[in-house]
Amino acid sequence: MENFFTRYRNAGILVLLLFAQVVGLAVQVRRTSESGSTSLIRFWVVSAITPLEKALVNTNQGVRNVWRNYFYLRGVRRENRELKEQIERLRIEQVRLSEDAAQARRLQALLGFKEQYIAQTVAAQVIGSSGSDQSHVVYIDKGSNDGIKPDMAVITPDGIVGKVLRVVHSSAQVLLINDPSSGVGAILQSSRLQGILQGTAAGEVMLRYVMSDEKVAPGDQVLTSGGDRIFPKGLPVGSVEQTNPGSDLFLNIRVKPAADLSRLEEVLVVSKVVENTPSTAEPSAPLRAADILAERLPSVPPKPATVPATGTAASPTTATKPSAATSNGATGANNAGMRPSAPAAVPSQARAAGAMSGEAAPDNAAKKPAGKPAATAPAVGTVSVTRGAATKPAAVKPVASKPAASGDATKPKAIDSAGQPANPATQPSPGEEGPR
Amino acid sequence: MTDMPLVRTSREEIEVYRFGPIISVLIPLLALVTQAFVPVKVRSFAIFDLPLLVTIFFAVARRSQMAGMLTGAVIGLVQDALTHQAIGLYGVAKTVVGYGASSLGVRIDVENPGTRLLVTSGFYLVHQAVYFLVARNVLGIAVEWLWVRTLLAAVLNGLVATVLFGLLDRFKHST
Numbered sequence: 001m002e003n004f005f006t007r008y009r010n011a012g013i014l015v016l017l018l019f020a021q022v023v024g025l026a027v028q029v030r031r032t033s034e035s036g037s038t039s040l041i042r043f044w045v046v047s048a049i050t051p052l053e054k055a056l057v058n059t060n061q062g063v064r065n066v067w068r069n070y071f072y073l074r075g076v077r078r079e080n081r082e083l084k085e086q087i088e089r090l091r092i093e094q095v096r097l098s099e100d101a102a103q104a105r106r107l108q109a110l111l112g113f114k115e116q117y118i119a120q121t122v123a124a125q126v127i128g129s130s131g132s133d134q135s136h137v138v139y140i141d142k143g144s145n146d147g148i149k150p151d152m153a154v155i156t157p158d159g160i161v162g163k164v165l166r167v168v169h170s171s172a173q174v175l176l177i178n179d180p181s182s183g184v185g186a187i188l189q190s191s192r193l194q195g196i197l198q199g200t201a202a203g204e205v206m207l208r209y210v211m212s213d214e215k216v217a218p219g220d221q222v223l224t225s226g227g228d229r230i231f232p233k234g235l236p237v238g239s240v241e242q243t244n245p246g247s248d249l250f251l252n253i254r255v256k257p258a259a260d261l262s263r264l265e266e267v268l269v270v271s272k273v274v275e276n277t278p279s280t281a282e283p284s285a286p287l288r289a290a291d292i293l294a295e296r297l298p299s300v301p302p303k304p305a306t307v308p309a310t311g312t313a314a315s316p317t318t319a320t321k322p323s324a325a326t327s328n329g330a331t332g333a334n335n336a337g338m339r340p341s342a343p344a345a346v347p348s349q350a351r352a353a354g355a356m357s358g359e360a361a362p363d364n365a366a367k368k369p370a371g372k373p374a375a376t377a378p379a380v381g382t383v384s385v386t387r388g389a390a391t392k393p394a395a396v397k398p399v400a401s402k403p404a405a406s407g408d409a410t411k412p413k414a415i416d417s418a419g420q421p422a423n424p425a426t427q428p429s430p431g432e433e434g435p436r
Numbered sequence: 437m438t439d440m441p442l443v444r445t446s447r448e449e450i451e452v453y454r455f456g457p458i459i460s461v462l463i464p465l466l467a468l469v470t471q472a473f474v475p476v477k478v479r480s481f482a483i484f485d486l487p488l489l490v491t492i493f494f495a496v497a498r499r500s501q502m503a504g505m506l507t508g509a510v511i512g513l514v515q516d517a518l519t520h521q522a523i524g525l526y527g528v529a530k531t532v533v534g535y536g537a538s539s540l541g542v543r544i545d546v547e548n549p550g551t552r553l554l555v556t557s558g559f560y561l562v563h564q565a566v567y568f569l570v571a572r573n574v575l576g577i578a579v580e581w582l583w584v585r586t587l588l589a590a591v592l593n594g595l596v597a598t599v600l601f602g603l604l605d606r607f608k609h610s611t
Contacts, residue, residue, distance in 0.1 A: 010501040014535045017509055021524040021531065025574050028522040045517035052469045128518075131471035132526075133482045134571070134579065135519035139472075165520050175520055180578065201580040262479035 043168055046139070050171040053128040054141055061125075118232055120272035121155075122146055126264045127171065136179035136203060138162075138264060143170045151230055153270040159236040159258025160184065160224060161267050172269075176261055177237075178203045185227030186237050186255075188220050194227070197237060197255065205238065207253035214251065216243050222255050232273050453497040453608035463604065464490050464511050472518055483589045485560065487511045489597045490604075491530050492559050495537035496546045497608050504541075508534025522575055529566040533559050549598040557594035561586065 005012070124140035142148050144167045152164040154174050162176040175182050178199035186197040186207055193214055195207040210216060220240040226233030238257040246252045455463075467486040475482040491511050495504030512530030516523040537559055540546070546555055564586055571577040 010505075010535070013502065014505050014531065017505060017531050018528055021509070021513075021528045022570070022574060025522050025524040025528075025570065028524070029575055041513065041523055042517045045514050049469060049472060049518065052465075053473050056469070056473055126476055128472040129475045129482070130519040131468070131475055131482060131487075131515070132519050134525075134567070135521055137520045138476065173520060179520070181520070201578075202582070264476065 039166075042166065046166075046168050046171060046173070050127060050139055050141075050168075053139065054171075057125060057127045057141070117274055118270050118272070119274040120270075121268040122148065122271050124148075124154075124172075124267055124269055126267060133203070134201070136176040136182075136199060136261075137165065138174050138176065140172050140174055140267060140269070141170070142269065143168050143172050145169050147271050148172045148269055149271075153231045153235075153273075154267050155231075155235060155270060156259040156264070156267055158260070159238060160231055161259050161261065161264060163230050164269065174267070177257065178205050178261055183228065184231060184237065185225040186222050187225040188216060188240070189223050190220050191216065194225050195253070197222070203261075205255045205257050207240070207255050208250060210251045210253055212245050212249055212251050216240055216251060216253055218242060232270070451610060452499050453610060455494070455497075455608055459607045460494075463607070464494075464507075464514075468511070468514055468518070471515075483585075484593055484596055485563070485589075486596075486600075487515050487526075488530060488533065488560065488563055489556060489593060489600055491534050492537045492556055492597070493601050493604050495534045496541035496555070499538055499541045501535055501538045504534035504538030505531045506534070508532070521571075521577070525567060525570055525575070528570050529563045532566050533563050536562060549602075552598050552601050553594040556597035557590040560590040560593045564589075 122142055124142040124146075126138050127141045128139040130137045140148075140154075148164055148167050150164050150167055154161040154163060160177060162174045162179075162182065164172050165175040166173040176199070177184055177197060180199050180201055182197075182199050184197040185194070187194045188207075188210075191214065193210050193216070195210045198206055198208055200206060207222060218240050222237040222239065224231040224233055224235040224237055236258045238255045238259075240253055241256040242254040244252040464487065467490040471484070471486045491504075491508045494507045498504065498507075508530035509527050512525075512527035513523060515526040515530075519526075537555070540555065544555075545551060564581075568579055568581055571579045
């Protein structure tokens with residue numbers, strides 16, 4: 001008997017070791033959330049490995065920066081010239097798009113849409129991966145110390161990347177969209193067909209659950225639908241690469257991700273998404289006389305507002321949103337066809353009004369420093385309100401059936417030319433009628 | 437040493453090597469960090485499995501089944517912790533490989549490059565097979581067995597092993 005145990009001791013230990021690990025796996029499968037022991041192992045390993053990876057990334061980046069910034073400057077002048085030309089083109093395009101966006105917002109407001117937009121992001125650097133083909137995850141150099149939490153969306157300027165899965169103090173694990181266990185609500189831009197984006201074992205991205213009788217062409221753009229409650233609606237996902245009829249009722253749609261998932265360096269973690277209902281229009285509200293006059297009279301040149309900044313800088317996405325402080329439904333709807341003669345002058349004044357009245361709307365545009373060039377926040381619906389106030393002749397008393405109350409920034413407010421709220425005593429009383 | 441009967445065809449075949457404690461920790465750690473870091477820059481690098489190669493190297497050189505399977509288990513569990521999947525998948529696979537490699541190490545000559553290529557390629561296939569079986573049957577993960585890719589990866593890992601083992605040979609000491 002003793003001889004038997006001696007002879008098969010190592011094999012017995014192997015069996016015990018395997019049995020222990022398989023039992024451990026089974027326990028992990030049964031539990032929905034991660035148990036303390038496994039999360040502790042992950043915590044130790046990640047805490048030990050990620051500092052080394054960070055050091056490697058920093059060293060690599062330092063050497064590359066020195067090379068690129070001080071030695072390898074070939075073609076920089078040409079690139080600079082091309083970029084300037086591109087800026088000019090984009091400026092022109094921005095003007096056109098901002099008007100389209102304003103119109104879309106008005107329509108959304110009429111339909112009572114709830115829109116989501118990215119209010120805050122944290123830039124992070126990719127420092128490592130799982131190192132396995134079976135697990136498409138990467139590690140970033142920001143963790144709970146930087147406000148990162150599980151289930152936050154991770155994006156690049158090109159498109160979505162994944163979501164935060166686990167977080168330790170100074171790093172976080174991000175599950176990429178090409179992992180088989182990943183799932184993202186997606187919509188085809190042209191046909192508005194909805195599906196679920198999933199990864200495959202080979203690292204491809206597939207759009208599932210689109211019926212086989214639908215027509216989907218290669219090249220169609222895929223956007224996030226917002227249905228997963230992780231990614232805000234409308235973020236670029238990629239484009240359709242190939243479409244095949246599936247074995248069941250659905251199409252097999254292969255999507256080429258917009259973000260290059262195999263070469264991720266810097267990413268943005270969406271740390272704050274704000275859901276907002278655009279101001280609803282009030283078609284029955286009376287038109288202000290000052291607005292009509294402002295349309296006929298030459299506009300007053302803009303004066304820089306002197307209101308101190310009340311918050312952090314807004315992301316470019318939020319800059320195009322209309323401020324709640326300025327979005328008067330009545331004027332927004334009534335002046336839909338009006339073109340602002342001096343759009344740059346208005347938003348800063350309007351923001352000042354919102355900030356001074358204690359407005360706590362979740363719109364970062366209202367928090368932007370007043371000295372910021374106002375051209376970045378075009379809002380057609382905004383212009384008519386504030387410009388009317390800014391150009392209001394002293395003798396003219398506007399029609400104001402709803403006088404602006406303190407803190408109610410969604411109602412029209414009288415603002416003087418310096419962007420300060422007018423004296424409440426001079427506000428028109430309800431029912432008081434001005435010249436038409 | 438081991439309880440397995442030794443087949444002695446030359447003196448080198450039964451040579452048992454040992455490694456200093458720093459090397460025993462540093463080399464697997466370096467393999468894990470490299471495996472986690474390089475695929476960020478070069479995604480196709482993930483086809484290699486440096487922790488597996490290090491497991492095979494230590495197991496074959498030490499020629500101890502106990503040391504082989506413990507090395508494999510520890511390296512595998514650490515590798516598991518870096519993925520998002522359950523901890524134990526790589527642990528089980530590398531434990532089996534560690535045990536198998538150390539058992540084989542006492543039977544055949546594993547010092548020449550040709551043998552190393554074949555042994556490493558073979559153990560890569562064993563590793564993938566065990567991983568596949570456990571992932572599919574214990575965890576219910578829908579993993580795909582891709583023959584062409586797996587065979588290609590086995591050969592590539594074998595080629596890398598011949599170079600890597602040559603470098604790591606410098607750190608081993610005869611007992």
